Amino acid sequence: MTTPEERIAALGLEIPDVVAPLASYVPTARTGAHVFTSGQLPVVKGELVATGKVGAEIDPERAAELAKICALNAIAAVRAEVGDLSRVRRIVKVVGFVASAPDFYGQPQVINGASDLLGEVFGVAGRHARSAVGVAVLPRNAPVEVELIAEVE
Structure with a gap:
């Protein structure tokens, strides 16, 4: 059986460093068996990789790739909180x-x-409830933001 970290590597991805908060909050909050991530932007190596509105400056396919980056950043935050992604029992909820x-x-x-990345990384445990919400603007003019709740051991 492969670990989530091994599945990430097999996808040709690396778990990034946790993105530093942009304001007065922490990357994760844990209560009991649940880890809540703060909203994650499409940041790579400290830089926001795209700006603008989806359906205007950003096409939907590119936006889906950006959502994948957001999810990878959320995974990094969860790992920093629990130490090992094998401790994730399931991804409970995603809000995009x-x-x-x-x-x-x-x-x-x-x-x-x-959502697709979470399924590839966590298998059945990556299946989750979800909301996908259109908004007028996001921090730093980011096109997409993703947060999640994970149940952990």
């Missing part, structure tokens, strides 16, 4: 926010980028 042009309605498909 999409900065949307007024006539863009494909938020669920964008957030599939995050």
